[in-house]
Amino acid sequence: MTEEHKHCHIKEGKLALPYQYFAGRVGSKFIVSLRDKKKILGVKCEKCGKVFIPPRKTCERCFENISENWVELSNEGEVTNFTVVRTDDKHHPRKAPYVLAMIKLGGADTPITHILEGVEPDSVKIGMKVKAVFADKAVNTMLQIDRFEPVK
Amino acid sequence: MKKHKKNRNVAIIGIGQTHHSSHREDVNQPEMIHEAVELALKDAGIGIEDVDALVHGNMELFEMVHQPDLWHVIGTGGYGKACYRVTTGGTTGATIVGVGDNIVASGLHDIVMIIGFEKQQEGHTTGGITNMADPLWARNLQTGALTGATAAKTIKEFGEDRAKRAAMRLRVTLDKHAALNPHAHRSFGLDYDQIDDLMANSPQLVGELRLIHMCSQSDGAVAIILACEEKAKKISKKPVWIRDHVTVHREETFNMFGINENQEVTHHNAARKLFGRNGITNPREYFDVFEMYDPSSWWGLDWLREFLQLEGDEHLKMVENDEVSINGSFPLNPSGGVISTNPIGATAALRVAEAALQVRGDAGAHQIPREVKHALASGFGGTFWTVLFMLEKDLDWQEAE
Numbered sequence: 001m002t003e004e005h006k007h008c009h010i011k012e013g014k015l016a017l018p019y020q021y022f023a024g025r026v027g028s029k030f031i032v033s034l035r036d037k038k039k040i041l042g043v044k045c046e047k048c049g050k051v052f053i054p055p056r057k058t059c060e061r062c063f064e065n066i067s068e069n070w071v072e073l074s075n076e077g078e079v080t081n082f083t084v085v086r087t088d089d090k091h092h093p094r095k096a097p098y099v100l101a102m103i104k105l106g107g108a109d110t111p112i113t114h115i116l117e118g119v120e121p122d123s124v125k126i127g128m129k130v131k132a133v134f135a136d137k138a139v140n141t142m143l144q145i146d147r148f149e150p151v152k
Numbered sequence: 153m154k155k156h157k158k159n160r161n162v163a164i165i166g167i168g169q170t171h172h173s174s175h176r177e178d179v180n181q182p183e184m185i186h187e188a189v190e191l192a193l194k195d196a197g198i199g200i201e202d203v204d205a206l207v208h209g210n211m212e213l214f215e216m217v218h219q220p221d222l223w224h225v226i227g228t229g230g231y232g233k234a235c236y237r238v239t240t241g242g243t244t245g246a247t248i249v250g251v252g253d254n255i256v257a258s259g260l261h262d263i264v265m266i267i268g269f270e271k272q273q274e275g276h277t278t279g280g281i282t283n284m285a286d287p288l289w290a291r292n293l294q295t296g297a298l299t300g301a302t303a304a305k306t307i308k309e310f311g312e313d314r315a316k317r318a319a320m321r322l323r324v325t326l327d328k329h330a331a332l333n334p335h336a337h338r339s340f341g342l343d344y345d346q347i348d349d350l351m352a353n354s355p356q357l358v359g360e361l362r363l364i365h366m367c368s369q370s371d372g373a374v375a376i377i378l379a380c381e382e383k384a385k386k387i388s389k390k391p392v393w394i395r396d397h398v399t400v401h402r403e404e405t406f407n408m409f410g411i412n413e414n415q416e417v418t419h420h421n422a423a424r425k426l427f428g429r430n431g432i433t434n435p436r437e438y439f440d441v442f443e444m445y446d447p448s449s450w451w452g453l454d455w456l457r458e459f460l461q462l463e464g465d466e467h468l469k470m471v472e473n474d475e476v477s478i479n480g481s482f483p484l485n486p487s488g489g490v491i492s493t494n495p496i497g498a499t500a501a502l503r504v505a506e507a508a509l510q511v512r513g514d515a516g517a518h519q520i521p522r523e524v525k526h527a528l529a530s531g532f533g534g535t536f537w538t539v540l541f542m543l544e545k546d547l548d549w550q551e552a553e
Contacts (some may be wrong), residue, residue, distance in 0.1 A: 027180055
């Protein structure tokens with residue numbers, strides 16, 4: 001500590017940030033389908049043809065209401081990009097090291113980010129075929145898909 | 153007529169608002185915002201491709217989402233456009249209209265959409281407000297948005313019965329206005345014969361600030377489309393001109409040094425500046441309607457005096473004589489005001505939107521029953537921010553000097 005920082009008081013603090021998130025009708029249908037049927041749903045914009053996951057009410061490019069255009073996606077897809085998390089933090093869903101991958105499911109135009117397990121971090125490759133493994137109990141978020149694993 | 157210098161004229165050409173409620177479980181944030189955006193585009197008769205820039209505003213800590221504008225792009229139509237994010241507390245809604253006014257007037261953009269929203273049921277408003285105070289000096293002492301100070305001050309000045317009666321009469325008047333507004337969050341069907349009962353029995357929050365006096369916590373969004381004169385005249389049959397706006401604020405509310413009671417209130421200062429530079433000597437006469445940001449009936453009552461530069465008990469008389477009712481000589485908040493509907497980031501923008509609807513004659517059941525040529529709209533925020541707008545039906549003040 002330098003002379004000029006002596007006697008400088010610091011107040012330690014902690015904020016509580018309570019919140020709810022209203023998933024809405026579209027988001028709720030997606031989560032319920034994951035939980036109760038183990039089916040991954042997307043929505044298709046009839047104008048530009050894109051299939052979005054997670055689903056959304058509006059195509060942000062075409063500004064069309066696409067909330068009723070549900071399509072069932074494959075539980076399998078391929079890795080389009082990934083990173084290896086090498087630090088531990090209490091907010092992280094797994095102990096380091098673990099892989100976070102961007103996965104484009106069959107039938108979708110947009111990739112989702114999820115945990116990839118069952119493969120050594122150094123062996124993950126872009127283009128790798130992976131499949132969803134669903135959680136055993138109700139989670140009611142995207143972690144209703146517990147993880148992805150390589151297709152054997 | 154005297155006028156304030158503006159690089160080019162700016163008009164409101166589109167207005168859209170959601171129904172305001174404390175139950176919007178059916179939509180997430182971008183979906184709720186999209187409802188207002190769609191309505192505003194439809195009202196203006198243009199598509200999202202015609203909009204050059206967006207100005208987005210709310211209070212981040214109220215929903216506990218950092219940079220919500222980023223995930224709202226799905227609903228706002230901001231993809232590929234210039235997007236600004238602004239937050240100034242309760243004033244946010246007015247500040248985003250002010251920013252829109254400035255960037256169109258400057259020549260930077262021709263058509264700008266401003267979007268104000270709040271989804272208060274998702275977060276913790278008092279938690280958010282409390283975190284505004286300095287952690288070393290004041291955070292542990294801060295109690296959120298409730299204060300009984302204005303009630304105490306008004307009672308001291310005008311006597312207990314008269315002050316309490318005037319505040320409650322204003323409350324009932326605005327509840328009657330809210331009943332005419334299909335977008336309003338709350339209207340209870342109150343009537344003047346309930347004043348004594350409410351004065352005695354509405355639960356006390358702080359001192360004589362009672363539950364019935366205080367605004368709601370609402371979910372809702374509003375979108376307003378602004379255009380430069382050239383585009384506005386092409387696109388809109390009923391452009392509403394933003395003649396001028398002013399922002400005044402002071403920051404001492406949440407520090408340790410307190411408020412200097414002898415200092416001019418920001419509302420008074422803002423109105424004095426705005427009226428002065430536009431040659432308005434009798435605002436009560438000049439303006440046909442006033443949409444005021446009234447967080448409580450006590451504030452609404454007291455602020456009438458500040459905004460209208462009134463002396464003595466004139467503001468009380470205006471309420472006692474029903475001048476402020478929708479059929480009166482100076483209608484205040486025909487929409488029902490903040491007291492009925494308060495999706496905070498949208499609230500102050502709703503004042504401008506509702507004032508503009510009055511100028512257009514498109515307010516529906518809560519349209520005041522005579523022509524509106526000149527409208528006043530105010531915003532208010534926690535640190536005594538005031539934003540004050542003058543809206544005009546005609547460009548006739550242009551032939552000034």
